[in-house]
Amino acid sequence: MNEMVSNTEKLLHVMTFGCQMNEHDSERIAGVMGLEGYTCTGDVEKADLIIVNTCSVRDKAEHKFYSELGRLRKYKKAKPDLLIGVAGCIAQQEGEKIIRRAPYVDLVFGTSNILNLPAMVKRRVEHHVRVTEVDFDREYNMLDLPADRGDGLKAWVSIMYGCDNFCSYCVVPFTRGREMSRPSASIHEEISRLAADGYKEVTLLGQNVNSYGKGLEEGVDFPALLRLIHDIDGIERIRFVTSHPKDLSDRLIEAMAELPKLCEGLHLPMQSGSDGVLSRMRRGYTFAEYYDKVKRMRQAVPDLYLTSDIIVGFPGETDEDFRATVRALEMAEFDSIFLFQYSPRPDTQAGTLPEQLADDVKAERFNIVMDLQQKMTLKKNSFRVGMVQEIMVEGASKKGSELMNGRNRGGAIVNFEGECRRGELVNVLITEGLGYCLKGKIT
Numbered sequence: 001m002n003e004m005v006s007n008t009e010k011l012l013h014v015m016t017f018g019c020q021m022n023e024h025d026s027e028r029i030a031g032v033m034g035l036e037g038y039t040c041t042g043d044v045e046k047a048d049l050i051i052v053n054t055c056s057v058r059d060k061a062e063h064k065f066y067s068e069l070g071r072l073r074k075y076k077k078a079k080p081d082l083l084i085g086v087a088g089c090i091a092q093q094e095g096e097k098i099i100r101r102a103p104y105v106d107l108v109f110g111t112s113n114i115l116n117l118p119a120m121v122k123r124r125v126e127h128h129v130r131v132t133e134v135d136f137d138r139e140y141n142m143l144d145l146p147a148d149r150g151d152g153l154k155a156w157v158s159i160m161y162g163c164d165n166f167c168s169y170c171v172v173p174f175t176r177g178r179e180m181s182r183p184s185a186s187i188h189e190e191i192s193r194l195a196a197d198g199y200k201e202v203t204l205l206g207q208n209v210n211s212y213g214k215g216l217e218e219g220v221d222f223p224a225l226l227r228l229i230h231d232i233d234g235i236e237r238i239r240f241v242t243s244h245p246k247d248l249s250d251r252l253i254e255a256m257a258e259l260p261k262l263c264e265g266l267h268l269p270m271q272s273g274s275d276g277v278l279s280r281m282r283r284g285y286t287f288a289e290y291y292d293k294v295k296r297m298r299q300a301v302p303d304l305y306l307t308s309d310i311i312v313g314f315p316g317e318t319d320e321d322f323r324a325t326v327r328a329l330e331m332a333e334f335d336s337i338f339l340f341q342y343s344p345r346p347d348t349q350a351g352t353l354p355e356q357l358a359d360d361v362k363a364e365r366f367n368i369v370m371d372l373q374q375k376m377t378l379k380k381n382s383f384r385v386g387m388v389q390e391i392m393v394e395g396a397s398k399k400g401s402e403l404m405n406g407r408n409r410g411g412a413i414v415n416f417e418g419e420c421r422r423g424e425l426v427n428v429l430i431t432e433g434l435g436y437c438l439k440g441k442i443t
Protein backbone atom coordinates (compact mmCIF):
# COMPACT_ATOMS: atom_id res chain seq x y z
CA MET A 1 0.00 0.00 0.00
CA ASN A 2 1.34 3.42 -1.03
CA GLU A 3 2.73 5.54 1.77
CA MET A 4 3.47 8.82 -0.06
CA VAL A 5 1.37 11.51 1.54
CA SER A 6 0.58 15.22 1.19
CA ASN A 7 -0.34 17.57 4.05
CA THR A 8 -4.07 17.44 3.23
CA GLU A 9 -4.33 13.66 3.05
CA LYS A 10 -5.56 11.63 5.95
CA LEU A 11 -3.73 8.55 7.08
CA LEU A 12 -5.18 5.08 7.50
CA HIS A 13 -3.57 2.24 9.43
CA VAL A 14 -5.12 -1.22 9.03
CA MET A 15 -4.22 -4.03 11.44
CA THR A 16 -5.12 -7.46 10.11
CA PHE A 17 -5.64 -10.67 12.06
CA GLY A 18 -6.33 -14.10 10.59
CA CYS A 19 -6.48 -15.52 7.11
CA GLN A 20 -5.84 -14.39 3.53
CA MET A 21 -9.54 -13.56 3.24
CA ASN A 22 -9.03 -10.93 5.94
CA GLU A 23 -5.82 -9.69 4.31
CA HIS A 24 -7.79 -9.13 1.13
CA ASP A 25 -10.63 -7.41 3.01
CA SER A 26 -8.00 -5.07 4.48
CA GLU A 27 -6.89 -4.23 0.94
CA ARG A 28 -10.52 -3.44 0.16
CA ILE A 29 -10.82 -1.22 3.24
CA ALA A 30 -7.73 0.63 2.02
CA GLY A 31 -9.17 0.78 -1.51
CA VAL A 32 -12.53 2.18 -0.39
CA MET A 33 -10.94 4.75 1.93
CA GLY A 34 -8.32 5.58 -0.72
CA LEU A 35 -11.15 6.99 -2.83
CA GLU A 36 -11.96 9.28 0.13
CA GLY A 37 -8.43 10.68 0.22
CA TYR A 38 -6.92 8.34 2.82
CA THR A 39 -3.39 7.05 2.34
CA CYS A 40 -2.11 3.95 4.12
CA THR A 41 0.59 4.28 6.73
CA GLY A 42 2.51 1.58 8.49
CA ASP A 43 2.99 3.95 11.44
CA VAL A 44 0.07 3.56 13.82
CA GLU A 45 1.02 6.74 15.73
CA LYS A 46 0.52 8.91 12.65
CA ALA A 47 -2.87 7.49 11.70
CA ASP A 48 -6.14 9.48 11.63
CA LEU A 49 -8.15 6.29 11.24
CA ILE A 50 -7.14 2.87 12.62
CA ILE A 51 -9.08 -0.19 11.50
CA VAL A 52 -8.58 -3.48 13.31
CA ASN A 53 -9.68 -6.27 10.99
CA THR A 54 -10.42 -9.23 13.23
CA CYS A 55 -10.57 -13.01 13.05
CA SER A 56 -12.65 -15.22 15.36
CA VAL A 57 -11.75 -18.61 13.91
CA ARG A 58 -9.46 -19.33 16.88
CA ASP A 59 -9.85 -18.35 20.49
CA LYS A 60 -6.21 -17.21 20.54
CA ALA A 61 -6.76 -14.73 17.68
CA GLU A 62 -9.71 -13.28 19.60
CA HIS A 63 -7.63 -12.79 22.78
CA LYS A 64 -4.88 -11.18 20.72
CA PHE A 65 -7.40 -8.79 19.18
CA TYR A 66 -8.66 -7.59 22.56
CA SER A 67 -5.16 -7.06 23.89
CA GLU A 68 -4.21 -5.09 20.73
CA LEU A 69 -7.38 -3.05 21.07
CA GLY A 70 -6.40 -2.20 24.65
CA ARG A 71 -3.06 -0.92 23.41
CA LEU A 72 -4.78 1.47 20.96
CA ARG A 73 -6.42 3.38 23.80
CA LYS A 74 -3.27 5.41 24.46
CA TYR A 75 -3.27 6.73 20.87
CA LYS A 76 -6.82 7.93 21.29
CA LYS A 77 -5.87 9.72 24.52
CA ALA A 78 -2.95 11.42 22.78
CA LYS A 79 -4.99 12.35 19.72
CA PRO A 80 -8.72 12.75 20.50
CA ASP A 81 -9.69 13.15 16.80
CA LEU A 82 -8.33 9.73 16.00
CA LEU A 83 -11.02 7.28 14.87
CA ILE A 84 -10.80 3.59 15.74
CA GLY A 85 -12.86 1.03 13.84
CA VAL A 86 -13.26 -2.72 14.29
CA ALA A 87 -14.03 -4.90 11.25
CA GLY A 88 -14.11 -8.59 10.37
CA CYS A 89 -15.50 -11.71 11.97
CA ILE A 90 -15.40 -10.62 15.64
CA ALA A 91 -17.17 -7.38 14.68
CA GLN A 92 -19.75 -9.44 12.79
CA GLN A 93 -20.37 -11.67 15.80
CA GLU A 94 -20.07 -9.20 18.68
CA GLY A 95 -21.46 -5.99 17.16
CA GLU A 96 -22.15 -3.30 19.77
CA LYS A 97 -20.73 -5.45 22.57
CA ILE A 98 -17.28 -4.34 21.36
CA ILE A 99 -18.12 -0.69 22.01
CA ARG A 100 -19.52 -1.57 25.44
CA ARG A 101 -16.29 -3.37 26.29
CA ALA A 102 -14.02 -0.71 24.68
CA PRO A 103 -15.91 2.62 24.66
CA TYR A 104 -13.07 4.37 22.83
CA VAL A 105 -13.99 2.41 19.67
CA ASP A 106 -15.86 4.64 17.18
CA LEU A 107 -17.00 2.20 14.50
CA VAL A 108 -17.87 -1.48 14.33
CA PHE A 109 -18.70 -3.02 10.96
CA GLY A 110 -19.19 -6.52 9.63
CA THR A 111 -17.75 -8.56 6.79
CA SER A 112 -20.20 -7.19 4.20
CA ASN A 113 -20.25 -3.51 5.26
CA ILE A 114 -16.88 -2.28 3.97
CA LEU A 115 -18.42 -0.21 1.18
CA ASN A 116 -20.32 1.85 3.79
CA LEU A 117 -17.19 2.76 5.72
CA PRO A 118 -16.93 6.34 4.33
CA ALA A 119 -20.58 6.99 5.34
CA MET A 120 -19.92 5.53 8.81
CA VAL A 121 -16.89 7.79 9.27
CA LYS A 122 -18.98 10.80 8.19
CA ARG A 123 -21.76 9.94 10.67
CA ARG A 124 -19.27 9.53 13.48
CA VAL A 125 -17.57 12.87 12.74
CA GLU A 126 -20.66 14.95 11.94
CA HIS A 127 -23.21 13.49 14.34
CA HIS A 128 -20.85 12.45 17.14
CA VAL A 129 -22.41 8.99 17.43
CA ARG A 130 -20.64 5.68 17.61
CA VAL A 131 -21.67 3.58 14.62
CA THR A 132 -22.32 -0.15 14.37
CA GLU A 133 -23.22 -1.79 11.04
CA VAL A 134 -23.18 -5.57 11.02
CA ASP A 135 -26.21 -6.41 8.84
CA PHE A 136 -25.25 -9.26 6.57
CA ASP A 137 -25.80 -8.58 2.86
CA ARG A 138 -25.23 -11.51 0.49
CA GLU A 139 -25.37 -9.29 -2.59
CA TYR A 140 -22.50 -7.17 -1.25
CA ASN A 141 -20.17 -10.00 -2.08
CA MET A 142 -20.90 -9.62 -5.75
CA LEU A 143 -19.85 -5.95 -5.81
CA ASP A 144 -16.56 -5.09 -7.45
CA LEU A 145 -14.94 -3.21 -4.56
CA PRO A 146 -11.76 -1.19 -5.10
CA ALA A 147 -8.72 -2.79 -3.46
CA ASP A 148 -5.42 -1.10 -2.58
CA ARG A 149 -3.14 -4.08 -3.13
CA GLY A 150 0.15 -2.25 -3.09
CA ASP A 151 2.22 -5.33 -3.87
CA GLY A 152 2.30 -4.91 -7.67
CA LEU A 153 3.38 -8.51 -8.22
CA LYS A 154 1.08 -10.92 -6.39
CA ALA A 155 -2.65 -10.45 -5.78
CA TRP A 156 -5.42 -12.19 -3.90
CA VAL A 157 -8.67 -12.49 -5.80
CA SER A 158 -11.87 -13.67 -4.09
CA ILE A 159 -13.80 -16.12 -6.25
CA MET A 160 -16.44 -17.04 -3.68
CA TYR A 161 -17.66 -16.04 -0.25
CA GLY A 162 -19.04 -17.86 2.76
CA CYS A 163 -19.37 -21.57 3.38
CA ASP A 164 -22.15 -24.17 3.43
CA ASN A 165 -20.25 -26.89 5.23
CA PHE A 166 -20.91 -26.12 8.89
CA CYS A 167 -17.98 -28.10 10.23
CA SER A 168 -18.90 -28.52 13.87
CA TYR A 169 -16.02 -26.37 15.22
CA CYS A 170 -16.12 -23.48 12.76
CA VAL A 171 -17.66 -19.99 12.95
CA VAL A 172 -17.21 -19.07 9.29
CA PRO A 173 -20.75 -19.95 8.11
CA PHE A 174 -22.03 -17.67 10.90
CA THR A 175 -19.67 -14.75 10.24
CA ARG A 176 -19.34 -14.89 6.44
CA GLY A 177 -22.70 -16.40 5.56
CA ARG A 178 -23.67 -19.11 3.11
CA GLU A 179 -21.59 -19.97 0.09
CA MET A 180 -21.88 -17.72 -2.96
CA SER A 181 -19.71 -17.78 -6.09
CA ARG A 182 -18.73 -14.74 -8.14
CA PRO A 183 -19.60 -14.95 -11.83
CA SER A 184 -16.60 -16.15 -13.83
CA ALA A 185 -16.71 -13.11 -16.17
CA SER A 186 -16.26 -10.73 -13.22
CA ILE A 187 -13.29 -12.78 -11.91
CA HIS A 188 -11.77 -12.91 -15.40
CA GLU A 189 -12.16 -9.16 -15.79
CA GLU A 190 -10.49 -8.43 -12.43
CA ILE A 191 -7.53 -10.72 -13.18
CA SER A 192 -7.15 -9.27 -16.70
CA ARG A 193 -6.97 -5.80 -15.12
CA LEU A 194 -4.34 -7.05 -12.67
CA ALA A 195 -2.30 -8.54 -15.54
CA ALA A 196 -2.52 -5.23 -17.42
CA ASP A 197 -1.20 -3.51 -14.26
CA GLY A 198 1.83 -5.82 -14.22
CA TYR A 199 0.72 -8.44 -11.65
CA LYS A 200 2.21 -11.86 -12.37
CA GLU A 201 0.69 -14.10 -9.73
CA VAL A 202 -2.85 -14.52 -8.46
CA THR A 203 -4.10 -16.55 -5.53
CA LEU A 204 -7.77 -17.42 -5.84
CA LEU A 205 -9.52 -17.17 -2.49
CA GLY A 206 -12.52 -18.97 -1.09
CA GLN A 207 -13.41 -20.99 2.01
CA ASN A 208 -13.91 -24.00 -0.24
CA VAL A 209 -12.75 -23.21 -3.78
CA ASN A 210 -13.50 -26.77 -4.90
CA SER A 211 -17.21 -26.13 -4.76
CA TYR A 212 -16.89 -22.94 -6.86
CA GLY A 213 -19.79 -22.51 -9.29
CA LYS A 214 -22.50 -24.06 -7.12
CA GLY A 215 -25.60 -21.91 -7.53
CA LEU A 216 -24.33 -20.10 -10.63
CA GLU A 217 -26.32 -20.66 -13.80
CA GLU A 218 -23.31 -20.47 -16.09
CA GLY A 219 -22.11 -24.04 -15.43
CA VAL A 220 -18.45 -23.14 -14.78
CA ASP A 221 -16.93 -25.26 -12.00
CA PHE A 222 -13.53 -24.70 -10.33
CA PRO A 223 -11.37 -26.64 -12.83
CA ALA A 224 -13.15 -24.82 -15.68
CA LEU A 225 -12.52 -21.47 -13.97
CA LEU A 226 -8.82 -22.33 -13.65
CA ARG A 227 -8.65 -23.03 -17.38
CA LEU A 228 -10.32 -19.68 -18.16
CA ILE A 229 -7.84 -17.80 -15.97
CA HIS A 230 -4.95 -19.76 -17.37
CA ASP A 231 -5.54 -18.10 -20.75
CA ILE A 232 -4.94 -14.57 -19.41
CA ASP A 233 -1.69 -13.19 -20.86
CA GLY A 234 0.74 -11.77 -18.32
CA ILE A 235 -0.35 -13.98 -15.41
CA GLU A 236 2.46 -16.48 -14.88
CA ARG A 237 1.47 -18.23 -11.68
CA ILE A 238 -1.92 -19.28 -10.32
CA ARG A 239 -2.48 -20.52 -6.77
CA PHE A 240 -5.64 -21.16 -4.73
CA VAL A 241 -6.80 -21.64 -1.13
CA THR A 242 -8.63 -23.39 0.47
CA SER A 243 -9.52 -26.82 -0.90
CA HIS A 244 -12.00 -28.96 1.00
CA PRO A 245 -10.87 -32.60 0.65
CA LYS A 246 -14.40 -33.93 0.13
CA ASP A 247 -14.87 -31.72 -2.96
CA LEU A 248 -11.43 -32.23 -4.53
CA SER A 249 -12.33 -33.75 -7.91
CA ASP A 250 -10.50 -35.81 -10.53
CA ARG A 251 -10.97 -32.84 -12.86
CA LEU A 252 -8.96 -30.67 -10.46
CA ILE A 253 -6.20 -33.29 -10.33
CA GLU A 254 -6.17 -33.29 -14.16
CA ALA A 255 -6.03 -29.48 -14.26
CA MET A 256 -3.12 -29.46 -11.77
CA ALA A 257 -1.23 -31.92 -13.97
CA GLU A 258 -2.00 -30.16 -17.28
CA LEU A 259 -1.92 -26.39 -16.71
CA PRO A 260 1.67 -25.06 -16.58
CA LYS A 261 0.73 -21.80 -14.81
CA LEU A 262 -1.02 -23.68 -12.02
CA CYS A 263 1.57 -23.98 -9.24
CA GLU A 264 2.36 -27.29 -7.57
CA GLY A 265 1.16 -26.21 -4.14
CA LEU A 266 -1.93 -27.62 -2.47
CA HIS A 267 -3.32 -26.67 0.92
CA LEU A 268 -5.62 -29.53 1.89
CA PRO A 269 -6.79 -29.35 5.51
CA MET A 270 -6.89 -32.85 7.01
CA GLN A 271 -7.76 -31.69 10.58
CA SER A 272 -7.49 -35.19 12.12
CA GLY A 273 -6.37 -38.71 11.20
CA SER A 274 -9.14 -40.34 13.27
CA ASP A 275 -12.36 -41.25 11.45
CA GLY A 276 -14.35 -40.85 14.67
CA VAL A 277 -13.04 -37.31 15.19
CA LEU A 278 -13.50 -36.43 11.50
CA SER A 279 -17.10 -37.57 11.77
CA ARG A 280 -17.72 -35.47 14.91
CA MET A 281 -16.07 -32.55 13.13
CA ARG A 282 -18.58 -33.13 10.28
CA ARG A 283 -15.81 -33.07 7.69
CA GLY A 284 -17.46 -35.47 5.25
CA TYR A 285 -14.48 -37.79 4.58
CA THR A 286 -12.52 -40.56 6.24
CA PHE A 287 -8.74 -40.57 6.51
CA ALA A 288 -8.58 -43.35 3.85
CA GLU A 289 -10.54 -41.16 1.42
CA TYR A 290 -8.32 -38.17 2.21
CA TYR A 291 -5.14 -40.19 1.75
CA ASP A 292 -6.36 -41.69 -1.52
CA LYS A 293 -6.76 -38.15 -2.94
CA VAL A 294 -3.30 -37.18 -1.70
CA LYS A 295 -1.76 -40.22 -3.40
CA ARG A 296 -3.56 -39.53 -6.67
CA MET A 297 -2.59 -35.86 -6.61
CA ARG A 298 1.06 -36.80 -5.97
CA GLN A 299 1.02 -39.28 -8.85
CA ALA A 300 -0.29 -36.57 -11.18
CA VAL A 301 1.90 -33.75 -9.83
CA PRO A 302 5.49 -34.74 -9.03
CA ASP A 303 7.10 -32.68 -6.26
CA LEU A 304 3.74 -31.44 -5.01
CA TYR A 305 4.06 -29.13 -1.99
CA LEU A 306 1.33 -30.32 0.30
CA THR A 307 0.32 -28.33 3.37
CA SER A 308 -2.48 -28.90 5.83
CA ASP A 309 -4.39 -27.75 8.91
CA ILE A 310 -4.44 -29.98 11.98
CA ILE A 311 -6.52 -29.56 15.14
CA VAL A 312 -5.46 -31.47 18.25
CA GLY A 313 -7.58 -31.87 21.37
CA PHE A 314 -10.98 -31.90 19.69
CA PRO A 315 -13.73 -32.82 22.20
CA GLY A 316 -13.67 -36.55 22.91
CA GLU A 317 -10.29 -37.12 21.15
CA THR A 318 -8.94 -40.28 22.83
CA ASP A 319 -5.32 -41.43 23.01
CA GLU A 320 -6.12 -43.81 20.14
CA ASP A 321 -7.65 -40.97 18.07
CA PHE A 322 -4.53 -38.91 18.66
CA ARG A 323 -2.26 -41.82 17.69
CA ALA A 324 -4.28 -42.09 14.44
CA THR A 325 -3.48 -38.43 13.72
CA VAL A 326 0.23 -39.02 14.37
CA ARG A 327 0.16 -42.05 12.02
CA ALA A 328 -1.70 -40.00 9.40
CA LEU A 329 0.93 -37.24 9.57
CA GLU A 330 3.70 -39.81 9.08
CA MET A 331 1.89 -41.21 6.05
CA ALA A 332 0.85 -37.93 4.43
CA GLU A 333 4.33 -36.34 4.80
CA PHE A 334 3.14 -32.75 4.66
CA ASP A 335 5.65 -30.07 3.73
CA SER A 336 4.27 -27.93 6.52
CA ILE A 337 1.14 -27.59 8.60
CA PHE A 338 -0.86 -24.99 10.49
CA LEU A 339 -1.35 -26.62 13.87
CA PHE A 340 -4.05 -25.61 16.35
CA GLN A 341 -5.19 -26.67 19.77
CA TYR A 342 -8.97 -26.95 19.68
CA SER A 343 -10.77 -24.03 21.32
CA PRO A 344 -14.57 -23.81 21.56
CA ARG A 345 -16.05 -21.04 19.41
CA PRO A 346 -19.37 -19.28 19.95
CA ASP A 347 -22.42 -20.68 18.08
CA THR A 348 -20.63 -23.88 17.08
CA GLN A 349 -21.92 -27.35 17.85
CA ALA A 350 -18.51 -28.65 18.97
CA GLY A 351 -18.41 -25.95 21.65
CA THR A 352 -21.37 -27.66 23.36
CA LEU A 353 -19.94 -31.20 23.26
CA PRO A 354 -19.50 -32.57 26.78
CA GLU A 355 -16.05 -34.15 26.50
CA GLN A 356 -13.89 -31.00 26.32
CA LEU A 357 -10.24 -31.91 26.93
CA ALA A 358 -8.03 -30.39 29.62
CA ASP A 359 -5.62 -27.68 28.47
CA ASP A 360 -2.54 -29.69 29.51
CA VAL A 361 -3.64 -32.67 27.38
CA LYS A 362 -4.16 -30.39 24.38
CA ALA A 363 -0.79 -28.72 24.95
CA GLU A 364 1.04 -32.05 25.22
CA ARG A 365 -0.52 -33.32 21.98
CA PHE A 366 0.27 -30.00 20.29
CA ASN A 367 3.94 -30.32 21.23
CA ILE A 368 4.18 -33.92 20.01
CA VAL A 369 2.72 -33.01 16.60
CA MET A 370 4.82 -29.83 16.33
CA ASP A 371 7.98 -31.82 17.01
CA LEU A 372 7.04 -34.49 14.47
CA GLN A 373 6.17 -31.94 11.77
CA GLN A 374 9.36 -29.95 12.29
CA LYS A 375 11.36 -33.12 11.60
CA MET A 376 9.18 -33.89 8.57
CA THR A 377 9.58 -30.37 7.14
CA LEU A 378 13.35 -30.58 7.57
CA LYS A 379 13.43 -34.02 5.91
CA LYS A 380 11.36 -32.80 2.96
CA ASN A 381 13.40 -29.63 2.53
CA SER A 382 16.68 -31.59 2.75
CA PHE A 383 15.39 -33.93 0.05
CA ARG A 384 15.18 -30.93 -2.32
CA VAL A 385 18.90 -30.10 -2.06
CA GLY A 386 20.43 -30.44 -5.54
CA MET A 387 17.16 -29.64 -7.34
CA VAL A 388 16.84 -26.62 -9.63
CA GLN A 389 13.62 -24.75 -8.88
CA GLU A 390 11.85 -21.83 -10.56
CA ILE A 391 11.65 -18.89 -8.15
CA MET A 392 9.65 -15.69 -8.55
CA VAL A 393 11.90 -12.97 -7.14
CA GLU A 394 10.29 -10.80 -4.44
CA GLY A 395 13.28 -8.69 -3.33
CA ALA A 396 16.14 -8.69 -0.85
CA SER A 397 15.72 -11.40 1.79
CA LYS A 398 16.18 -8.80 4.54
CA LYS A 399 16.80 -5.07 4.50
CA GLY A 400 20.45 -4.58 3.58
CA SER A 401 21.01 -8.27 2.84
CA GLU A 402 22.82 -9.40 -0.30
CA LEU A 403 20.67 -12.53 -0.44
CA MET A 404 17.55 -12.37 -2.58
CA ASN A 405 14.25 -13.88 -1.66
CA GLY A 406 11.29 -15.41 -3.49
CA ARG A 407 8.98 -18.40 -3.59
CA ASN A 408 9.23 -21.62 -5.50
CA ARG A 409 6.23 -22.98 -7.36
CA GLY A 410 5.15 -24.94 -4.30
CA GLY A 411 4.97 -21.71 -2.30
CA ALA A 412 8.02 -22.27 -0.07
CA ILE A 413 10.34 -19.35 0.72
CA VAL A 414 13.77 -19.56 -0.92
CA ASN A 415 16.69 -17.25 -0.02
CA PHE A 416 19.39 -17.26 -2.66
CA GLU A 417 22.53 -15.66 -4.09
CA GLY A 418 22.59 -14.04 -7.52
CA GLU A 419 21.76 -10.99 -9.58
CA CYS A 420 18.07 -10.53 -10.38
CA ARG A 421 15.14 -8.12 -10.24
CA ARG A 422 11.84 -8.28 -8.40
CA GLY A 423 9.22 -10.06 -10.52
CA GLU A 424 11.72 -12.09 -12.55
CA LEU A 425 11.42 -15.87 -12.76
CA VAL A 426 14.87 -17.37 -12.14
CA ASN A 427 16.23 -20.90 -11.83
CA VAL A 428 17.82 -21.54 -8.45
CA LEU A 429 19.92 -24.53 -7.43
CA ILE A 430 18.84 -25.55 -3.93
CA THR A 431 21.91 -25.89 -1.72
CA GLU A 432 20.39 -26.16 1.76
CA GLY A 433 17.06 -27.27 3.19
CA LEU A 434 16.21 -25.67 6.54
CA GLY A 435 13.23 -26.05 8.83
CA TYR A 436 11.55 -22.87 7.64
CA CYS A 437 12.97 -22.16 4.17
CA LEU A 438 15.30 -23.29 1.41
CA LYS A 439 18.63 -21.73 0.42
CA GLY A 440 20.26 -21.68 -2.98
CA LYS A 441 21.99 -19.82 -5.79
CA ILE A 442 20.95 -18.79 -9.27
CA THR A 443 22.18 -21.27 -11.87
Ligand code: SF4
Pocket residue numbers: 163164165166167170171172173207208244
Ligand atom coordinates in the same frame (compact mmCIF):
# COMPACT_ATOMS: atom_id res chain seq x y z
S1 SF4 B 1 -15.20 -25.92 5.24
FE1 SF4 B 1 -15.60 -26.17 7.44
S2 SF4 B 1 -13.73 -25.30 8.40
FE2 SF4 B 1 -13.78 -24.55 6.28
S3 SF4 B 1 -14.84 -22.58 6.40
FE3 SF4 B 1 -16.39 -24.11 5.90
S4 SF4 B 1 -17.24 -24.69 7.91
FE4 SF4 B 1 -15.28 -23.64 8.29
